[in-house]
Amino acid sequence: MISITTSMLLVLVYSVSGDNIVSSTEIENNTFSKYHESKMPELDYYGDYESLRATSNSVVVYPIFTQSAYEWGGMHDYYSGRCDSCLTTPIHDYYQKSFASSGNAYRILEFLDYEIIDDIDLDKNPSILEKYDKVILLHNEFVTRVEFEAITQHPNVIYLYPHALVSEVQTNYDENTITLLRGPGFPDENILNGFDWEFDNSQYFDDWSCNGWEFYEIKNGFMLNCYPETELPHYGHDILKTIKTL
Numbered sequence: 001m002i003s004i005t006t007s008m009l010l011v012l013v014y015s016v017s018g019d020n021i022v023s024s025t026e027i028e029n030n031t032f033s034k035y036h037e038s039k040m041p042e043l044d045y046y047g048d049y050e051s052l053r054a055t056s057n058s059v060v061v062y063p064i065f066t067q068s069a070y071e072w073g074g075m076h077d078y079y080s081g082r083c084d085s086c087l088t089t090p091i092h093d094y095y096q097k098s099f100a101s102s103g104n105a106y107r108i109l110e111f112l113d114y115e116i117i118d119d120i121d122l123d124k125n126p127s128i129l130e131k132y133d134k135v136i137l138l139h140n141e142f143v144t145r146v147e148f149e150a151i152t153q154h155p156n157v158i159y160l161y162p163h164a165l166v167s168e169v170q171t172n173y174d175e176n177t178i179t180l181l182r183g184p185g186f187p188d189e190n191i192l193n194g195f196d197w198e199f200d201n202s203q204y205f206d207d208w209s210c211n212g213w214e215f216y217e218i219k220n221g222f223m224l225n226c227y228p229e230t231e232l233p234h235y236g237h238d239i240l241k242t243i244k245t246l
């Protein structure tokens with residue numbers, strides 16, 4: 001603990017792997033992995049961990065592009081009216097586990113042994129989904145055209161968060177950025193969905209209580225009719241059990 005006298009607000013960010021704080025030396029030596037195990041003591045009271053564990057051939061797509069887009073000065077700030085030109089965003093090289101990137105769902109599903117990939121993995125190798133029987137999508141709001149096609153052509157996708165597949169972005173891996181190409185109101189105010197996707201369920205985005213939640217069937221899978229981020233850690237047992245059986 002260091003006492004500092006300053007007129008500026010200081011924010012310390014700690015990266016945690018399991019129960020241990022990751023040191024700056026580990027980060028500099030590149031021994032810290034973004035794929036670290038996550039501890040979820042909130043799930044202990046369920047008492048039937050085995051019944052919730054992942055079935056074989058299931059995968060979760062972590063929304064690293066969406067996490068990056070929600071960064072301060074990112075393209076989400078453009079949508080929020082905070083800037084007029086922030087249409088290009090650096091791609092994060094870590095998993096932040098924030099509300100916007102469905103961090104609770106990621107931690108829980110990882111804890112339950114679901115395999116994890118992210119937008120980058122899928123964008124670079126869209127055929128990766130072919131080896132999985134079930135794909136679980138989180139709040140993947142910002143995706144590439146390649147991702148959109150791979151996801152919507154898979155026969156069994158669980159859309160766990162509404163407001164997914166809303167905005168099309170383009171990647172530049174040389175510069176490590178994504179750029180907004182098309183989304184709600186951009187570049188035309190009449191655009192409702194960047195992919196003109198008929199199954200856009202953004203109308204459920206503001207339902208964070210998930211009272212009366214249900215999965216409803218669409219052409220290539222099932223969609224949840226609420227945003228479950230705050231409910232999953234403590235009251236998500238039935239949702240998690242349903243995910244396993246769909």
